Amino acid sequence: MKKDILKHKLVPDHTILSKTEANKVLKQLNIHQEQLPKIKSDDPVVKEIGAKPDDILKITRKSHTAGKFVTYRLVLD
Amino acid sequence: MKGILKKISQINFGLLSPEDIRKMSVTKIVTPDTYDEDGYPIEAGLMDPRLGVIDPGLRCRSCGSKGGDCQGHFGHINLARPVIHVGFADTIHKILRSTCAKCGRVLLTESEIIDYKEKLESKLQNQESITTIIKEIYTVARRDKCPHCDEEKEEIKIDKPISIVEGNYKLTSSEVRERLERIQEQDYLFVGVNPEVAKPEWMILTVLPVPPVTVRPSITLETGERSEDDLTHKLVDILRINQRLKENMEAGAPQLIVEDLWELLQYHVTTYFDNEASGVPPARHRSGRPLKTLAQRLKGKEGRFRSNLSGKRVNFSARTVISPDPNISINEVGVPKMIATEVTVPVYVTKWNIEQMKEHIQTGPKEHPGANYVIRPDQRKIRVYDETKEAIIEKLEPGYIVERHLKDGDIVLFNRQPSLHRMSMMAHEVKVLPHKTFRLNLCVCPPYNADFDGDEMNMHVFQTEESRAEAKSLMRVQEHILSPRFGGPIIGGIHDHISGAYLLTRLGSVFKEEEVLQMLKKSNIPFPKRQKGDSWTGKEIFSLLLPESLNMVYKAEICRKCDECLRQECKNDAYVVIENGQLKTGAIDERAYGAFSGKILDSIVKDYGTDKAREFLDSATKLAISCIMKRGFTTSTADEEIPREAKDRIEELLSKAESRVEQLIDAFHNDELESLPGRSLRETLEMKIMQVLGEARDKSGEIAESYFGMDNHAVIMALTGARGSMLNLTQIAACVGQQSVRGGRIERGYSNRTLPHFREGELGAKASGFVHSSYKRGLDPLEFFFHAMGGREGLVDTAIRTAQSGYMQRRLVNALQDLSVQPDGTVMDNRGIVIQTKYGEDGVDPAKSDYGKVADIDRLIDEMRIKSKAGK
Numbered sequence: 045m046k047k048d049i050l051k052h053k054l055v056p057d058h059t060i061l062s063k064t065e066a067n068k069v070l071k072q073l074n075i076h077q078e079q080l081p082k083i084k085s086d087d088p089v090v091k092e093i094g095a096k097p098d099d100i101l102k103i104t105r106k107s108h109t110a111g112k113f114v115t116y117r118l119v120l121d
Numbered sequence: 122m123k124g125i126l127k128k129i130s131q132i133n134f135g136l137l138s139p140e141d142i143r144k145m146s147v148t149k150i151v152t153p154d155t156y157d158e159d160g161y162p163i164e165a166g167l168m169d170p171r172l173g174v175i176d177p178g179l180r181c182r183s184c185g186s187k188g189g190d191c192q193g194h195f196g197h198i199n200l201a202r203p204v205i206h207v208g209f210a211d212t213i214h215k216i217l218r219s220t221c222a223k224c225g226r227v228l229l230t231e232s233e234i235i236d237y238k239e240k241l242e243s244k245l246q247n248q249e250s251i252t253t254i255i256k257e258i259y260t261v262a263r264r265d266k267c268p269h270c271d272e273e274k275e276e277i278k279i280d281k282p283i284s285i286v287e288g289n290y291k292l293t294s295s296e297v298r299e300r301l302e303r304i305q306e307q308d309y310l311f312v313g314v315n316p317e318v319a320k321p322e323w324m325i326l327t328v329l330p331v332p333p334v335t336v337r338p339s340i341t342l343e344t345g346e347r348s349e350d351d352l353t354h355k356l357v358d359i360l361r362i363n364q365r366l367k368e369n370m371e372a373g374a375p376q377l378i379v380e381d382l383w384e385l386l387q388y389h390v391t392t393y394f395d396n397e398a399s400g401v402p403p404a405r406h407r408s409g410r411p412l413k414t415l416a417q418r419l420k421g422k423e424g425r426f427r428s429n430l431s432g433k434r435v436n437f438s439a440r441t442v443i444s445p446d447p448n449i450s451i452n453e454v455g456v457p458k459m460i461a462t463e464v465t466v467p468v469y470v471t472k473w474n475i476e477q478m479k480e481h482i483q484t485g486p487k488e489h490p491g492a493n494y495v496i497r498p499d500q501r502k503i504r505v506y507d508e509t510k511e512a513i514i515e516k517l518e519p520g521y522i523v524e525r526h527l528k529d530g531d532i533v534l535f536n537r538q539p540s541l542h543r544m545s546m547m548a549h550e551v552k553v554l555p556h557k558t559f560r561l562n563l564c565v566c567p568p569y570n571a572d573f574d575g576d577e578m579n580m581h582v583f584q585t586e587e588s589r590a591e592a593k594s595l596m597r598v599q600e601h602i603l604s605p606r607f608g609g610p611i612i613g614g615i616h617d618h619i620s621g622a623y624l625l626t627r628l629g630s631v632f633k634e635e636e637v638l639q640m641l642k643k644s645n646i647p648f649p650k651r652q653k654g655d656s657w658t659g660k661e662i663f664s665l666l667l668p669e670s671l672n673m674v675y676k677a678e679i680c681r682k683c684d685e686c687l688r689q690e691c692k693n694d695a696y697v698v699i700e701n702g703q704l705k706t707g708a709i710d711e712r713a714y715g716a717f718s719g720k721i722l723d724s725i726v727k728d729y730g731t732d733k734a735r736e737f738l739d740s741a742t743k744l745a746i747s748c749i750m751k752r753g754f755t756t757s758t759a760d761e762e763i764p765r766e767a768k769d770r771i772e773e774l775l776s777k778a779e780s781r782v783e784q785l786i787d788a789f790h791n792d793e794l795e796s797l798p799g800r801s802l803r804e805t806l807e808m809k810i811m812q813v814l815g816e817a818r819d820k821s822g823e824i825a826e827s828y829f830g831m832d833n834h835a836v837i838m839a840l841t842g843a844r845g846s847m848l849n850l851t852q853i854a855a856c857v858g859q860q861s862v863r864g865g866r867i868e869r870g871y872s873n874r875t876l877p878h879f880r881e882g883e884l885g886a887k888a889s890g891f892v893h894s895s896y897k898r899g900l901d902p903l904e905f906f907f908h909a910m911g912g913r914e915g916l917v918d919t920a921i922r923t924a925q926s927g928y929m930q931r932r933l934v935n936a937l938q939d940l941s942v943q944p945d946g947t948v949m950d951n952r953g954i955v956i957q958t959k960y961g962e963d964g965v966d967p968a969k970s971d972y973g974k975v976a977d978i979d980r981l982i983d984e985m986r987i988k989s990k991a992g993k
């Protein structure tokens with residue numbers, strides 16, 4: 045039986061950013077995409093949501109300090 | 122300074138070839154003698170003048186510079202026979218094991234060679250480490266037969282440290298060298314040798330470089346006798362044996378003698394490199410002390426790396442014992458006059474301060490606010506002597522620098538090791554004081570974790586205006602009252618500051634005006650404009666310290682957590698209400714201005730700034746001290762005395778508990794005990810016994826506590842949070858309780874019993890470490906023994922914990938030290954890689970937070986309520 049890992053409570057919400065959204069985020073943070081934290085393309089979540097290398101993922105997770113926290117990761121080979 | 126400045130763009134590590142060694146050498150060293158009868162260095166000896174000069178009066182024969190400017194020049198010794206370099210013995214062994222003795226090829230098949238070549242080249246291209254691949258090759262290439270010439274391969278072993286053994290035959294260094302020479306350059310990479318910088322045979326020495334004399338200076342003792350450096354001694358040994366070996370070989374001596382001398386030469390060269398190599402007896406000095414050779418100079422805590430490169434001794438610093446001074450501000454540090462006249466501050470002479478500087482020089486180097494050195498505009502440093510000071514003053518003009526003594530108001534860095542957090546190094550203002558210890562205000566003991574049982578601290582004097590400015594705004598003590606660790610004060614009242622404030626402000630504490638004026642004068646609090654009547658309550662006095670607009674409510678440390686809080690009517694006076702800067706109800710204790718939990722202090726720093734907070738802390742502690750001195754405060758075991766009747770009650774309680782334990786044990790033996798879910802019968806029994814005995818101790822404590830009142834000084838200290846706890850007191854007065862080892866009752870020792878005084882398998886309270894006596898009554902021998910067992914475990918645990926957390930801290934600091942918060946709130950490392958898009962995910966500076974949270978809404982509402990009520 046295969047479980048849907050995206051529904052597991054320890055897996056935060058990952059979404060693929062469109063090119064324009066991605067550029068907006070990079071501009072807002074004033075960085076090049078290589079400066080973002082990375083995630084491997086063979087990461088189970090990346091495979092599940094079908095992200096490709098060079099995509100930027102928006103990760104929304106629970107936070108002890110802020111309640112909800114949004115961060116971004118660049119998909120690597 | 123002489124020479125050319127160059128920038129290092131790259132460092133390449135490789136091996137020196139025999140040619141390189143000869144090329145960099147200025148002379149061949151032949152004779153083991155160093156000096157002739159007249160004390161002159163012998164040519165071609167170890168002190169050959171061409172190796173460089175140390176004496177500043179002489180000129181170097183090799184480079185022509187004066188002593189001090191010449192960094193020295195290498196020489197060389199031609200070894201009569203090759204020897205193995207200890208540092209490479211392991212590598213030599215691995216290479217020989219992976220190569221063919223006959224054809225010299227690496228023991229990999231053609232396909233493996235192509236495969237590994239590709240892997241290695243791609244790694245090298247990406248500047249990645251190849252060690253894992255080389256390691257893999259070393260294991261793959263352990264073959265019985267050469268894939269290239271079909272030669273059978275005999276097993277090659279290493280006999281630590283330096284003997285290479287093939288089968289049963291020990292290879293000589295010459296044979297090892299021959300085999301290494303046989304390896305072809307195309308195979309170098311597979312055995313981990315970079316052909317650009319090394320050849321495998323260079324790991325066998327045929328020529329030995331002789332370091333310049335500047336590396337191994339000789340010392341002249343007071344007696345005029347010369348004492349040579351350990352390295353020189355070792356080189357003498359090498360030369361002596363080398364000469365004998367050469368002579369014997371030339372004379373055609375028997376093979377056995379030559380081999381013995383060869384072996385000896387190998388030993389001397391080995392210990393010359395590393396005198397602590399395992400399996401080699403260390404070479405010793407005549408006195409029996411082991412020699413300090415090359416490896417020993419670098420290795421370990423006292424080695425070049427850890428003691429001279431990672432950490433260095435610094436100038437303008439001082440270290441001495443610390444002692445307390447309640448009269449100086451938290452921002453200050455008392456510096457002994459002796460230190461103040463030794464460490465100096467450089468001051469640029471200008472037309473505005475020239476008169477003052479002249480005065481300093483006039484005072485001279487020995488009297489206090491004097492000066493030690495003057496630096497002329499041409500950078501020449503001139504020492505100030507009483508004899509020369511007049512002449513120096515004469516010449517002093519703007520552009521000079523005067524190194525004047527440390528004086529009151531200078532900013533210095535003060536530090537206590539271990540420097541675990543940023544509050545371990547803070548900037549203090551100097552106050553020059555008599556005697557020989559550093560003095561510090563008691564409120565700064567918690568951040569430094571200092572006490573006065575012999576602790577020493579370090580002081581560093583800033584040497585530039587920029588560093589002083591930076592320290593003053595960032596590192597001053599008052600800027601660190603709030604800790605970034607938990608968002609509350611880490612600097613604050615301790616011990617008697619707390620008990621004193623409680624005595625001052627508790628219910629019924631009233632003072633005559635005369636007393637009040639005395640206390641206020643002592644604490645530097647300005648007399649209130651409006652004179653009060655004859656009697657003051659302590660709360661009124663304390664209110665003089667509070668800002669007029671301060672409003673707050675909180676529960677004091679002395680709160681006994683009554684079932685229903687009576688708030689303002691609390692009989693313990695534990696409900697603190699401050700209305701417009703007036704302390705209405707509640708006593709001042711640890712929760713008010715103590716380190717770690719002071720609410721009022723916390724409020725003042727956050728709402729009124731650090732200057733106000735420092736003033737408050739300085740005055741409040743002085744006020745508390747003057748009050749406690751007025752009242753008198755002491756403690757002794759008399760404070761833990763309880764009446765006969767209480768002792769009887771405790772005795773009865775404990776014997777009841779012990780018989781309850783016996784009942785449980787009987788029930789266990791008779792199989793009448795019901796096991797708790799998930800526990801065995803034995804575990805259930807153990808838990809129940811622990812519970813019964815724990816309750817008994819707690820109850821005995823409660824009985825003792827019921828006889829303790831707030832007129833008892835030990836109790837005041839425990840309840841206000843000044844020092845000690847109620848548990849400490851009841852252990853002294855009533856019952857010490859169960860001793861534990863590894864979290865359970867004591868059961869180890871003899872077989873099936875703790876001590877021979879008990880029957881085997883005995884499970885009773887007494888037999889497993891329940892201490893029924895109180896500390897005051899004294900422990901019986903068995904109890905004492907169990908108590909020592911528990912105590913020992915505590916000591917061992919703390920020792921292990923500090924070691925573990927110290928290493929943990931080191932690793933964390935190394936990983937995090939280069940991270941920084943950018944102006945936009947993102948956290949980046951030094952390469953600009955984003956670590957967090959917002960610091961701490963919420964962007965809050967914990968030092969400025971309300972105990973870690975952005976704001977404590979409940980507290981704010983309470984304050985507003987008080988404020989509006991007070992306004993009406």
Ligand SMILES: [Mg+2]
Binds near residue numbers: 573576
């Ligand atoms: Mg100490």
Ligand SMILES: [Zn+2]
Binds near residue numbers: 181183184186192193
């Ligand atoms: Zn020279």
Ligand SMILES: [Zn+2]
Binds near residue numbers: 222
């Ligand atoms: Zn071969």
Ligand SMILES: [Zn+2]
Binds near residue numbers: 693
């Ligand atoms: Zn209460």
